[in-house]
Amino acid sequence: GQNIDQPTEMTATEGAIVQINCTYQTSGFNGLFWYQQHAGEAPTFLSYNVLDGLEEKGRFSSFLSRSKGYSYLLLKELQMKDSASYLCATSGTYKYIFGTGTRLKVLA
Amino acid sequence: DTAVSQTPKYLVTQMGNDKSIKCEQNLGHDTMYWYKQDSKKFLKIMFSYNNKELIINETVPNRFSPKSPDKAHLNLHINSLELGDSAVYFCASSQDWQYAGQYFGPGTRLTVT
Numbered sequence: 019g020q021n022i023d024q025p026t027e028m029t030a031t032e033g034a035i036v037q038i039n040c041t042y043q044t045s046g047f048n049g050l051f052w053y054q055q056h057a058g059e060a061p062t063f064l065s066y067n068v069l070d071g072l073e074e075k076g077r078f079s080s081f082l083s084r085s086k087g088y089s090y091l092l093l094k095e096l097q098m099k100d101s102a103s104y105l106c107a108t109s110g111t112y113k114y115i116f117g118t119g120t121r122l123k124v125l126a
Numbered sequence: 127d128t129a130v131s132q133t134p135k136y137l138v139t140q141m142g143n144d145k146s147i148k149c150e151q152n153l154g155h156d157t158m159y160w161y162k163q164d165s166k167k168f169l170k171i172m173f174s175y176n177n178k179e180l181i182i183n184e185t186v187p188n189r190f191s192p193k194s195p196d197k198a199h200l201n202l203h204i205n206s207l208e209l210g211d212s213a214v215y216f217c218a219s220s221q222d223w224q225y226a227g228q229y230f231g232p233g234t235r236l237t238v239t
Contacts, residue, residue: 050226060216061169063227105169109224114159114182116169 020044023119024106029123030096038091038104038120046111050082050089053105056118061105064091096124129153132217132231140239147202147234149217157181157223158200160192161216163233169216175200176223207238209219 021043030036042050049068053061067073067082067089079092091104103119132149139145151158159182160172171191174182180192189205199218217231 051227053227060230060233061228063229066225066227068225103167114174114223116173118131118166118168 020108020110020115022106022115024117026118027040027121027123029110029124031097032096034096035092035094036096036122038122040089040117042087042089042106044108044109044110044113047084048109050061051107051109052080052091053107054077054102055105056102057075095115098124098126129215130219130229130231132234134234135232136235138237138239140166141207141209143207144203144205145207146204147215149200149202149231151198151229152220153219153229155219156197157220158194159218159228160200160202161218163214163216165213174223181223209238212236212238
């Protein structure tokens with residue numbers, strides 16, 4: 019079956035770096051996705067990893083280890099506007115599953 | 127230009143009624159989806175269409191019926207609404223259903239009284 023685990027909440031300070039972890043189990047792995055969702059808004063696509071390694075996109079980077087069933091989203095130079103939920107999702111054989119999300123609070 | 131749009135944004139209705147939510151994307155994507163996000167914020171896929179063909183049909187009551195008249199549209203019809211159907215429903219689209227990120231519409235907040 020498919021299963022995704024990520025921490026429920028994290029808190030960090032403006033300007034800091036935070037790493038949000040995600041572990042997954044899936045059959046027929048096609049990729050690992052990260053989305054950002056601000057309260058009361060729709061999710062926004064951030065990144066996609068299908069090969070092992072780090073993908074960097076500005077202040078956000080995403081890492082994947084397929085053998086460990088593990089990914090993380092790294093946010094650098096945190097800003098207040100980064101306060102949101104971050105959802106990890108996997109694509110598998112005719113399945114697309116979201117984790118329950120990590121609510122990140124950025125403090126001044 | 128709105129990439130993925132859905133109407134209405136808010137829908138308040140009584141138990142037992144039938145309602146529809148419409149979704150349109152102008153991104154030229156091949157795949158469209160319907161998701162339900164409940165009060166605990168868990169986002170669960172309901173249906174997915176690829177080139178007008180149903181490819182994902184999760185365990186949802188058969189009161190929910192998707193319809194895709196063309197690649198750019200995926201509508202959701204709900205019969206005999208129940209209190210438990212109250213949630214935010216998101217439409218999304220992607221270039222393909224396996225390897226591409228999804229782009230979400232603004233959501234429809236459905237409240238059943």
